[in-house]
Amino acid sequence: MPLVILQPSGNKGAREHYRDTIQTPVSLVDYASSLGSQKSTLDALFPTGTAPMWGVTPGGRNPQLWGRCSAGDLVLFAANKRIFGSGTVRTTFHNEPLARILWGEDAEGRTWEYMYALDDIRPLDVSYEEFNRWVGYNERAVIQDFRVLSQEKSDLVFAALDVDVEIYGTPVSPGDFRAAATRIPDELDRERTTQQRTESRYIRNHLFPSPTATCDLCGEVFPCAFLVGAHIKKRAACSHAEKIDIPNVVMAACVFGCDALFEKGYVTVADNWSIRVSGSTGSAALDKRLAQLAGRSFPHRDALRLPYFLWHRNNTFRG
Numbered sequence: 001m002p003l004v005i006l007q008p009s010g011n012k013g014a015r016e017h018y019r020d021t022i023q024t025p026v027s028l029v030d031y032a033s034s035l036g037s038q039k040s041t042l043d044a045l046f047p048t049g050t051a052p053m054w055g056v057t058p059g060g061r062n063p064q065l066w067g068r069c070s071a072g073d074l075v076l077f078a079a080n081k082r083i084f085g086s087g088t089v090r091t092t093f094h095n096e097p098l099a100r101i102l103w104g105e106d107a108e109g110r111t112w113e114y115m116y117a118l119d120d121i122r123p124l125d126v127s128y129e130e131f132n133r134w135v136g137y138n139e140r141a142v143i144q145d146f147r148v149l150s151q152e153k154s155d156l157v158f159a160a161l162d163v164d165v166e167i168y169g170t171p172v173s174p175g176d177f178r179a180a181a182t183r184i185p186d187e188l189d190r191e192r193t194t195q196q197r198t199e200s201r202y203i204r205n206h207l208f209p210s211p212t213a214t215c216d217l218c219g220e221v222f223p224c225a226f227l228v229g230a231h232i233k234k235r236a237a238c239s240h241a242e243k244i245d246i247p248n249v250v251m252a253a254c255v256f257g258c259d260a261l262f263e264k265g266y267v268t269v270a271d272n273w274s275i276r277v278s279g280s281t282g283s284a285a286l287d288k289r290l291a292q293l294a295g296r297s298f299p300h301r302d303a304l305r306l307p308y309f310l311w312h313r314n315n316t317f318r319g
């Protein structure tokens, strides 16, 4: 599980570092010779060729704390008694020569060589008092040193920020993705996709014999490239007999909203074939779109479809 890293950056030097290597991400090409073999890792994580970077000096417990940091951790930058920004660690690396080039050295001749590269930099505005309440610190506590919170305290921060920890979960690098994709047995994969292709071609042939067709929900005519064969009863919930009942279990839905609205349960069809929509969604734009669909009549009225719509109303429709 990801941890929270506190990164005070209020003094003059740190403010400059923030401007120079966070707000202005570091070019990986420009520093290729200092990065050496670390460049390929960073290249894979930062396809744009630039990476925001930060580092801590070898002073005190820093190296030990830095050793606990890993990809997915949330960094909180603090200055002037406020947490003003956050970012997500993508990788940590030790590189003293690069740190010297980027930031020079402090009064003791040390440099910020225990480095990390991060992304998803976003502004934040949280007072120390508020932060201290979240994690149960004394309300006057001040963020003075680089710190890595315990898992328990980190979780309190994630909860307070209402962060879906999944977002900050260990990111999947292109390398990891390729490795995972390679592990899926080829034959299974090929067999499944062939079947999927056969089924979807069959559905498309059935629903879209002409170059254009009508969306069953909004009633507009579109080129078939913008229509999908949508399962009224979720395909995964269908028995084999239902899966092959293509004339009744699928309908034509446009990609300009109808397919998604039906799949996410904002729209359904009643027993009298009239289109029902869910109550106020909190989004004016979505409500407007739903109002356009409400009360329309579903065109293909074969009673064999009704059990599928009943399933949709009971299992998907939000009401």
Ligand SMILES: [Zn+2]
Pocket: 215, 216, 217, 218, 219, 220, 253, 254, 255, 256, 257, 258, 259
């Ligand atoms: Zn439509």
